[in-house]
Ligand code: MG
C-alpha cells in the first residue's frame with residue numbers, strides 16, 4: 001500500500017526530518033577517538049527528548065538504542081555499546097525520530113580522525129551515489145531509475161551495492177511501501193508521483209557485496225571484512241523535483257567531518 005502525502009503531511013514529516021538532522025549534528029560534535037558508541041547514543045536520546053520527539057529506533061523490533069552506530073565492516077544496524085572509536089575508523093550513525101505522529105530518517109558516515117584512502121574514497125562515492133539517486137526522484141521517473149543511478153555510479157568506481165537492505169517509503173510509519181533498492185534497472189518499478197515520500201539510503205561496500213548478521217542478531221557486516229558506508233536522506237517527490245527533507249547542514253557546518 002502506497003500512501004501519497006498531502007502538503008500538510010509533508011510539512012509534518014519535514015519537522016521530524018529537521019529534528020533528525022539536528023540530532024545528527026549534535027552527535028557529530030562528539031565524534032572523536034576515545035568516544036564510546038554508547039556515548040553517542042546518549043547524546044542522541046537526550047537531544048531528541050529535549051526537542052519533544054521520540055527516537056524511532058528505540059524498541060523497534062526490540063532494538064535497544066536510539067541510533068545505529070556501525071563501525072568499519074559493519075554496514076548498518078550496529079548497536080551502540082562499549083566500543084571506543086579510534087583514529088582511522090569510519091562510523092555510520094543512523095537516526096530515526098517520530099515527531100507529532102510523523103517519522104524522519106537519515107544517516108551519515110563519519111571519519112574518525114585521519115582515515116586511509118580506501119575509506120575516504122568509499123565515503124565520497126557513497127555520498128555522491130545518494131545524490132545521484134535523489135536526482136532521479138522526480139515525477140514521471142520510476143523507482144528503478146533511482147536504483148540504477150546509484151548502482152551504476154558505485155560499480156563504475158569499483159565498489160559494491162548491498163542487496164539485502166533497501167530504502168523505503170516513510171510517513172506515519174518508519175517503513176512504508178515502496179522498497180527503494182540501491183540496485184536495479186532503469187525504467188522499472190513504481191512510477192514516481194507527487195506526494196510520495198521515501199528514504200534513499202545506499203549501503204556500499206569497499207569490497208564484495210555479501211553481508212551477514214552478527215551474533216548480536218542486529219549488526220550487518222561485510223563477509224570479506226572490508227569497510228562499508230551508508231548515507232540516507234528522506235525526500236519528497238514534488239512537481240519541480242526532489243525535495244530533500246533531511247539535511248546534513250548541521251553536520252557539515254560544525255565540523256571538519258564533511259566527506260565532500
Ligand atoms: Mg535510517
Ligand code: MG
Pocket residue numbers: 105106167168199201232
Ligand atoms: Mg531508512
